[in-house]
Amino acid sequence: MTAGLKVGVLISGRGSNLQALIDACETANFPASIVLVISNNPGADGLRRAEAAGIATAIIDHREYPDRRSFDDALDSRLRAAGAEIVCLAGFMRLLTAEFVEGWNDRVLNVHPSLLPAFKGLHAQRDALEAGVKLAGCTVHVVRPEMDSGPIIAQAAVPVLTGDDEDTLAARILEMEHVIYPLALRLIAEGRVKIAGTVAETTGTAPNPAALVNPSGE
Numbered sequence: 393m394t395a396g397l398k399v400g401v402l403i404s405g406r407g408s409n410l411q412a413l414i415d416a417c418e419t420a421n422f423p424a425s426i427v428l429v430i431s432n433n434p435g436a437d438g439l440r441r442a443e444a445a446g447i448a449t450a451i452i453d454h455r456e457y458p459d460r461r462s463f464d465d466a467l468d469s470r471l472r473a474a475g476a477e478i479v480c481l482a483g484f485m486r487l488l489t490a491e492f493v494e495g496w497n498d499r500v501l502n503v504h505p506s507l508l509p510a511f512k513g514l515h516a517q518r519d520a521l522e523a524g525v526k527l528a529g530c531t532v533h534v535v536r537p538e539m540d541s542g543p544i545i546a547q548a549a550v551p552v553l554t555g556d557d558e559d560t561l562a563a564r565i566l567e568m569e570h571v572i573y574p575l576a577l578r579l580i581a582e583g584r585v586k587i588a589g590t591v592a593e594t595t596g597t598a599p600n601p602a603a604l605v606n607p608s609g610e
């Protein structure tokens with residue numbers, strides 16, 4: 393059954409964040425539902441996840457379009473035809489045009505595996521390890537045309553542990569992506585997020601006062 397805010401999800405691959413959104417939308421009283429999943433990659437595993445959940449899917453292969461504008465127009469038309477009111481990028485590996493982003497008016501979300509604005513780009517976890525940070529994490533933000541930027545709705549921090557490699561750190565971060573993406577979507581669907589310039593203000597949420605210190609000092 394579709395209830396609440398209607399969500400379109402764009403994917404390119406594995407789709408574990410898509411799965412987290414599917415699972416959240418299936419819980420009782422979740423204020424959003426997924427109306428369409430679009431992949432630019434015909435082989436994306438995430439398409440199988442959507443099908444298994446009975447969600448409509450579409451493949452819009454960017455290689456079949458002469459330029460980014462026409463590809464984005466195709467995405468836009470399909471999303472609107474499906475009745476989507478918000479777009480969640482979940483491992484979607486294409487940069488969207490400013491026309492697309494602005495056309496959705498603060499209604500495109502993304503999840504990124506770093507504590508933005510640190511470590512934008514494709515190798516966030518590797519860059520965090522190379523920088524030697526002791527805390528890494530993930531961010532859900534409203535999308536602006538510049539890559540990996542826009543008002544931050546939710547973040548989670550995780551420790552970087554001795555002996556971590558890109559895979560172990562990515563796995564620890566991913567677990568938290570699956571927590572904060574449904575959380576951010578819920579806050580938006582409940583009308584509790586207001587965009588004020590570069591900042592997303594959240595109302596009616598309990599702040600988490602706990603600091604995460606790493607190393608612990610023990």
Ligand code: GRF
Pocket residue numbers: 405406407408409410482483484503504505566569
């Ligand atoms: C995630 O790490 C996400 O933060 C990044 O791409 C990855 C997608 O993973 N944007 P999945 O397809 O959701 O499993």
